Amino acid sequence: MSRSPVSPRSPPAVSRTRFGAGRMWPLWEWLFRIAPPSWSEYVLRHWSGRKVVIAIPWVWLGLFFLVPFLIVFKISFSEVRIAMPPYAPLIEWLGDQALQLRLNLANYTFLLTDDLYVSSYLYSIKVAAVSSLWCLAIGYPMAYAMARCTQTWRNLFLLLVMLPSFTSFLLRVYAWIGLLKNNGVINNVLMALGVINEPITMMQTDFAVYVGIVYSYLPFMILPLYNNLEKHDPALLEAAADLGARPVTTFLRITLPLSLDGIVAGLLLVFIPAVGEFVIPSLLGRTDQLMIGRVLTDEFFSNRDWPVASAVAIVMLLLLVLPIMIFQRYQTRELERRR
Amino acid sequence: MNEVQAANGRAPAPGLAREYVRVDRVTKKFGDFVAVDDVTLTIGQGEIFCLLGGSGCGKTTLLRMLAGFETPSAGAIFIDGQDMAGIPPYERPANMMFQSYALFPHMTVAGNVAFGLEQERLAKAEITRRVGEILDLVKMAPYTKRKPHQLSGGQRQRVALARALVKRPKLLLLDEPLGALDKKLREQTQFELLGIQERLGVTFVVVTHDQEEAMTLATRIGVMDRGKIVQVGTPTEIYEYPASRFVADFIGSVNMFEGRLVEDEPDHVRIESGELGGTVYVDHGISAAPEATVWTAIRPEKINIGRERPEGPDNAVRGVVKEIAYMGDISVFLVRIDSGRMVRVSRPNIVRQADDRISWDETVYLSWHASSPIVLTQ
Incomplete structure (x- = not known):
């Protein structure tokens, strides 16, 4: 195999000669041609279709996340006012050649002074954390079993996991009321069987909220876990067994550590939306202890206090930034490992 | 063939060795498909x-049954005299080196190498010592802190070997151990494997599709085809005395001619072959019915090529390069x-530059010694 040495670098996409005689350049190329060569070459070489593809989600995020976030952020610093819109502008032209910027911090200090907000935040985080762990406890065995069965069964189970999402979320939560209420299905069956004499109160309890959240968010735990577990090389398990590890040891030392990324992804996919959950605690939950999502809607729609509602939302976002950042880090790590 | 024998450098004396593994009429079916027959x-x-x-010949399935990852549909496997039925992989005295290495x-x-020892609940110091020892042996000591994805293919292979050997198994199963390595590295590793095997005295069962690998490593080779063992023998036996057309064709290259037995004496036979366009004289007797259809197989390196027609009526044909x-x-x-058939001839280049080298389109005569043809009846 004797090959003449070839330079490993391909020639640059654009040659340095400008304005080739008699050739018609496309307009955009012509524009680049009159720019300084280093600059135009850089753009031509690097501003590829790849960049455009990457730009699409960024534009999307900018339009539908960053801009609304900035608007909410702005409102959180204004004062409430009975008007349309129901808050005072931040920047006012005073006429006397003065521009006034009023940042009202009272909305934030108010959150700290009123017990309701702090306890709602803490309660929301507790409910979300406990629900995430329950989802993990229930979802892991399911994902594990799915990853271990044959292709046909896998597809069937995947479909079954996703099937409930085909019906309305609200309907499914309402269905739980029918199951959990005092004269609901569960209590009626238990009473008919003689297990209990009087109905167990399940509605308007923490239990009902946990049931609702775990039920609704379970697919978000199963899917990333399954996605991770399914990629495990079965030869690793055989290798562990071959080296003398019993099945339990193999699980604890091989499968579990290798699925850590999936576990973190699943936990956060449940935890993050569960913190701000509004529908489930409103329909099934306690009335004496609100979750922060409920507080938010109440402030917004009942009190029509947009500035305080915005402050509540901003603080919630800040509380979630940490887990979101952890999630991001694991996502990146997962992607890097697969490369 | 001589080089290979020299490389083996050991007397193939399987009859003298103590029986360690016995596979007794083992069959493995996957649904209707008979993998091992x-x-x-x-x-x-x-x-x-x-x-x-x-x-797809069933060699890996057989190996996996030895390791305990598959259960035989019928028959029994004994390792060191003990019936392996119902004994899980983690209790078998065998360790496996996986084709993908499975690090x-x-x-x-x-950590990979220590894993097996940790399962034996050895003391920490003992584990560290043995891990260090085995990594020295496979020359991986400088890389102990690396993760598998930071290693090259050859290095991973060494780690996989170390991980299997550190448990001091009596039986080491190797699934295509050198498949992922390039040719140079493969040859080097083959000899290292032999060295390690000699030093530790472990019984190796190697699965491979690479006949060169089998020739270099093996004391004995079992050739498999469609779930059956078609021949067991030393590399020399398999190469020089194949039992069937399949084996002759599978191991090395061969020129095969169908023919008819016309003379069948105890000390010689003569075969007439239309495919060859001549007769083949073989200087030893064979056991076949007279007039039976037989196949004559001649290895390319055993054929002479020359411009002069050799003497005698047999064992020579004319052709064009x-x-x-x-x-x-x-x-x-x-x-x-x-006769129109293409025949493959290989000649060592003994002289650096021959002046009258045989060239394209020259008319040549091919001939061979009467002991060279292999006569096959199946």
């Missing part, structure tokens, strides 16, 4: 036994003989 086999202690065959990606090199492949150590000639 009624295989009986004994492997002696300290042997390097190669299961050789094409893909634990989340553990370092040292169609292709010459210069491979450095040997040259391979493809000659179209008068």
Whole structure:
């Protein structure tokens, strides 16, 4: 195999000669041609279709996340006012050649002074954390079993996991009321069987909220876990067994550590939306202890206090930034490992 | 063939070795598909036994049954006299080196190697000592802290070997151990494997589709085809005395001619072959019915090529050189003989530059010694 040495670098996409005689350049190329060569070459070489593809989600995020976030952020610093819109502008032209910027911090200090907000935040985080762990406890065995069965069964189970999402979320939560209420299905069956004499109160309890959240968010735990577990090389398990590890040891030392990324992804996919959950605690939950999502809607729609509602939302976002950042880090790590 | 024998450098004496593994009429079915078909086999202690065959011939399935990852549908496997039925992989005295190496990606090199010893609940110091020892042996000591994905293919292979050997198994199962390595590294590793095997006295069962690998490593080779063992023998036996057309064709290259037995004496036979366009005289007797259809197989390196017609009526045909492949150590000639068949001849390049080298389109005579043809009846 004797090959003449070839330079490993391909020639640059654009040659340095400008304005080739008699050739018609496309307009955009012509524009680049009159720019300084280093600059135009850089753009031509690097501003590829790849960049455009990457730009699409960024534009999307900018339009539908960053801009609304900035608007909410702005409102959180204004004062409430009975008007349309129901808050005072931040920047006012005073006429006397003065521009006034009023940042009202009272909305934030108010959150700290009123017990309701702090306890709602803490309660929301507790409910979300406990629900995430329950989802993990229930979802892991399911994902594990799915990853271990044959292709046909896998597809069937995947479909079954996703099937409930085909019906309305609200309907499914309402269905739980029918199951959990005092004269609901569960209590009626238990009473008919003689297990209990009087109905167990399940509605308007923490239990009902946990049931609702775990039920609704379970697919978000199963899917990333399954996605991770399914990629495990079965030869690793055989290798562990071959080296003398019993099945339990193999699980604890091989499968579990290798699925850590999936576990973190699943936990956060449940935890993050569960913190701000509004529908489930409103329909099934306690009335004496609100979750922060409920507080938010109440402030917004009942009190029509947009500035305080915005402050509540901003603080919630800040509380979630940490887990979101952890999630991001694991996502990146997962992607890097697969490369 | 001589080089290979020299490389083996050991007396193949399987009859003397103590029986260590016995595969007794083992069959494995996957649904309707028979992967391993009624295989009986004994492997002696300290042997390097190669299961050789094409893909799908059942060699890996047989190996996996030895490791305990598959259960035989019928028959029994004995390791060191103990029936392996119902004994899970983690309780067998065998360790396996996987084709993909199956290194634990989340553990370092040292972690991977220590894993097996940790299962034996040895003391920490003992584990560290043995891990260090074995990594020295496979020359991976400088890389103990690396993760598998930071290693090259050859390094991973060494770690996989170390991980299997550190448990000091009596039986080491190797699934295509050198498949992922390039040729140079493979040859080097083959000799290292032999060295390690000699030092530790472990019984090796190697699965491979690479006949060169089997030839270099094995004390005995079991050739498999469609779930059956078709021949067991030393590399020399398999190469020089193949039992069937399949084996002759699978191991090395061969020129095969169908023919008819016209003279059948105890000390010689003569075969008339239309495909060859001549007769073949073989200087030993064979057991076949007179007038039976037989196949004559002649290895390319056992055929002489020359411009003069050799004396005698047998064992010579005329042809025209169609292709010459210069491979450095040997040259391979493809000659179209008068009957129309292409015949492969290989000649060592003993002289650096011959003046009257045989060239394209030259008319040549091919001949061979009367002891060279292999006569096959199946």
